[in-house]
Structure formats: structure tokens, C-alpha cells
Amino acid sequence: MYHYQLGISASEHDDFVIQSDQTNLLQSSSWAKIKDNWGNERVGFYQEDQLVAVASILIQPLPLGFSMLYIPRGPIMDYQNKELVSYVIQSLKKIAKQYKALFVKFDPSLFLSKHLIGQENTETTDVQAVIDTLTKEGIEWTGRTSDMAENIQPRFQANIHKEFFTEQDLSKSTRQAIRTARNKGIQVQFGGTELLEDFASLMKKTEARKSIHLRGKDYYEKLLTTYQGQSYITLSTLDLEKRKSSLIKDLEKNKAEAEKFTEKTKPGKVENNQKEKERIEEELQFLEQHLQAGRQIVPLSGTLTLEFGGTSENVYAGMDEEFRRYQPAILTWYETAQHAFDRGASWQNMGGIENSLDGGLYHFKSKFNPVIEEFVGEFNLPTSPLYPLVNKVYKIRKKLRSK
Known part of the structure; x- marks a missing residue:
């Protein structure tokens, strides 16, 4: 039997996140302190007395007393457990009503693909099953977006x-x-x-x-x-000053080399010496300008x-x-x-x-x-009849802010 609890301790929440295979900074309890222009609610989901899922929810106030809930890189749970996923989603709907939220947005730490630079891309087929499970719960997947600005968090990252x-x-x-x-x-x-x-x-x-x-x-x-x-x-x-001193020594060596040149010295060697001299003198001039400025x-x-x-x-x-x-x-x-x-x-x-x-x-x-790493991206859980209109406005606003 499942149940959920609001306001779980930061330590209980963080311990669960750290022990999961979805550990990430944005679901640490302290991240809500950084985003202190949002509200925050930590919720734990239990099977009997065992904690089986958590979510640190950011709460964005909207006009007329409404709000939007956002769970960055969460919730943290076993997405293969359909029964648990269904319970968490239903619980989020109840929590949304408490905050007059028009929708819940979340972007779990799940990957559609991964590949080491220079190697073949690897698709993770099990994530498609998760997408299917979530969409059956009435959730909208925003898909494999093509522009960085379309998502709150980057959908691709270099790790x-x-x-x-x-x-x-x-x-x-x-x-x-x-x-x-x-x-x-x-x-x-x-x-x-x-x-x-x-x-x-x-x-x-x-x-x-x-x-x-x-x-x-x-x-x-x-x-x-x-x-x-x-x-x-x-x-x-x-x-x-230290770099200048090093260059002056290099310039002295360069001049000493040039003095040894004869008519038999290869033209290429003479040319390289001259180019090196010009490079050193140019950098010395660059440094002197900054030193004269008191740096x-x-x-x-x-x-x-x-x-x-x-x-x-x-x-x-x-x-x-x-x-x-x-x-x-x-x-x-x-x-x-x-x-x-x-x-x-x-x-x-x-x-x-x-x-x-x-x-x-x-x-x-x-x-x-x-x-x-290619994240699965964002999901929207509608919790109000106003969602279609609000989501349209949200997309327009986000597009304008990204310009």
C-alpha cells in the first residue's frame, strides 16, 4: 500500500536521491534555496514504511492565485514500476490542487541515448516504455525538441x-x-x-x-x-611581469641565434627566426600595455x-x-x-x-x-481545464525570452 508525505526532511530526501541511479544536483534539497524566488515542497512516497520515491518540487506563482509546479530532473523513482509511477502521478495531481497549479512540469534524469565522443550512439530502448507509461497516465511528452531554448534544462549535455x-x-x-x-x-x-x-x-x-x-x-x-x-x-x-621576464630571455636567445647566421644558413631557418622575433616583440608590447595600466x-x-x-x-x-x-x-x-x-x-x-x-x-x-547524453526531455501533467491556453502562453513567453 502506497502513501505520500509532504515536508519530508532534507536529509531523508537527499539520502534517497544520492542512493538512486538518478542522482543529480537539481534534486538536492539545497537547490530550492538557490531558487528562492520559487516556493518549494519536498514530498516522499512510501510503500508501507519504506521510502520508494521523492520529488523536490519548485512552485512558480502565477497571476490570479494560480501556480505551476516544476520538478527539475525528477521525480526520483523506479520508472519501470508502473504501479509506483501511476501512484506518484495521481499524488502529484492532488498536490497540484493544493497549490492551485494549472500543470506540473517535470524532466526526469532518464536518457534516450548516450555515446562517448567519436563512438557510435546507443539508444536506450527501455525509456520509450517509460514514455508510453506516462502518456497513458494523461501526461504530455514534449518530445525530442530540436532547440536548446525549448526546454528549461538542456536536453543534451556533455558529461x-x-x-x-x-x-x-x-x-x-x-x-x-x-x-x-x-x-x-x-x-x-x-x-x-x-x-x-x-x-x-x-x-x-x-x-x-x-x-x-x-x-x-x-x-x-x-x-x-x-x-x-x-x-x-x-x-x-x-x-x-613574470611572463615578460621569460619573453625577454627568449628574445635574447633569438637574437643570439640570429647572430650566428651566415650566408650558408638555410633561408627557412632565417625566416623562422624572424617570425619568432616578431611574435615575441608583439607579445611583449601586449604585456607592457597591461602593465602600464597597473595590472x-x-x-x-x-x-x-x-x-x-x-x-x-x-x-x-x-x-x-x-x-x-x-x-x-x-x-x-x-x-x-x-x-x-x-x-x-x-x-x-x-x-x-x-x-x-x-x-x-x-x-x-x-x-x-x-x-x-540525451535526456528524455519534459513532460507536462495537466491539472486544470485552463492548461491548453496557459501552456500556449508559456511557450510564446519562453520563445520571446530566449531571443
Whole structure:
């Protein structure tokens, strides 16, 4: 016999999520503290006295006292158990009525396909059976959407799994980019709120470069403090004076080599020497401009990572485009993932990618040998006769906001 209980403790909820095969950050109880402009309800579903399903529900107020319920990457349950699925859905309808919700939206942590970059895609046939079970309960599946903006959470993500991640597993060009960054003197550090100023400044530069609206320093601080002990910033910096000194030594070597040239020296060697001289002098000029502006230790790239139950999520990343020549982003993302695994994570999610598997996000994140995971996507459970109209308005509003 099943029954459900509202307001279960955060520890009971989180323990169940962590022990499931659907563990994810968005169903951690603390995520509702981040989304504090929404209401929240934690519900546990029991068979006799045993907890068999949970859902952390976000509650979005709507006009006229109505609301929308959203369960990100949940509910957490055995979707092969049709009896349990049916009970959970019926219970959600009752909970929706309590909150005058017009519909319940959820996007469970189930995958339609997975494949390691460069390998054949693998369809998961059992998920189609879950879709059939849910649609028989009167739920609308939004389908295999083609645009990232159509869903609240990305339907495709690039996820680095520990067993597939070593520097040797990366492509030759990615390994070279990491070596270039290190050889140019980039230093990587890990920390918390003491790195916030630099991280927030990088996010502002990213915001301006991409002409998008991102979060501010206060929000990033909220993430770090809410997930205290389960979060960190990775920050790459460059000591401009130290880099300048290194280049001056390189220039001296270059000039010493040129002085040894004779009429018998191969033209190609002379040409390469001249190009190297021009490259060094150009970079020295670049550095001098920034040193004259009073800059010494410059933040180049940063990421902000949250952890939950053996999982790791790279939730925000920024870079100073002016210093792109130093390849800071690739080194930063590589070190972020390596640090996650050193801290005990089994995988690190790098975030969403284009559904077409072709675009800037996809091509950058593919450098780290990830598994490409296709989520099943969103389901809508109508709980009011007004649902068709409200859902139409919701789609129009979401489309406009994504532009």
C-alpha cells in the first residue's frame, strides 16, 4: 500500500536521491534555496514504511492565485514500476490542487541515448516504455525538441566520466593547448569566496562578449555558501611581469641565434627566426600595455563547480577574451574536471550543448572526451481545464525570452 508525505526532511530526501541511479544536483534539497524566488515542497512516497520515491518540487506563482509546479530532473523513482509511477502521478495531481497549479512540469534524469565522443550512439530502448507509461497516465511528452531554448534544462549535455578522463585520452590538439597554457606561465588555483571578485569580473566580460545576461556576484556567492564544502572556483591567472621576464630571455636567445647566421644558413631557418622575433616583440608590447595600466596578476579564466552525492556540475564559466592567445579556458576546464575526480566525483557535467550536436558549445566541450547524453526531455501533467491556453502562453513567453 502506497502513501505520500509532504515536508519530508532534507536529509531523508537527499539520502534517497544520492542512493538512486538518478542522482543529480537539481534534486538536492539545497537547490530550492538557490531558487528562492520559487516556493518549494519536498514530498516522499512510501510503500508501507519504506521510502520508494521523492520529488523536490519548485512552485512558480502565477497571476490570479494560480501556480505551476516544476520538478527539475525528477521525480526520483523506479520508472519501470508502473504501479509506483501511476501512484506518484495521481499524488502529484492532488498536490497540484493544493497549490492551485494549472500543470506540473517535470524532466526526469532518464536518457534516450548516450555515446562517448567519436563512438557510435546507443539508444536506450527501455525509456520509450517509460514514455508510453506516462502518456497513458494523461501526461504530455514534449518530445525530442530540436532547440536548446525549448526546454528549461538542456536536453543534451556533455558529461565527463572519470573512467574516460586522462590527459592521454584527450586529442593531440587539446593536449597541445594545455601544454601551451602551462608553458606560457598560467597558474591554476582552487578556492571559494576569496576568488569571487576575480570570477565575477570574468563573468561580466563573458556577458559582454556574448551579449547575454548572466548572474551577478551575489548569486555566485549564494551558490558557494549554500553548497559550502561542496563547491569551488577554479581560477587561472597570469603574472604579467613574470611572463615578460621569460619573453625577454627568449628574445635574447633569438637574437643570439640570429647572430650566428651566415650566408650558408638555410633561408627557412632565417625566416623562422624572424617570425619568432616578431611574435615575441608583439607579445611583449601586449604585456607592457597591461602593465602600464597597473595590472600585475591577471585573471584569465574561471569556472564555478557544485558537488552533490558523488556528482560534480560545472555550472558557470567565464574568460577574458583579450587573453585568448594563452589558451586559458582549455586548461581551466581540464583542471576543473581533474580536481572534481580528485575530490571523489564519478562524473563531471560540463553543462548543456546544442541539440544538433554542432555548435560552439559542442565543439569546445567535445575536446574533453565527454559522454554525450540525451535526456528524455519534459513532460507536462495537466491539472486544470485552463492548461491548453496557459501552456500556449508559456511557450510564446519562453520563445520571446530566449531571443
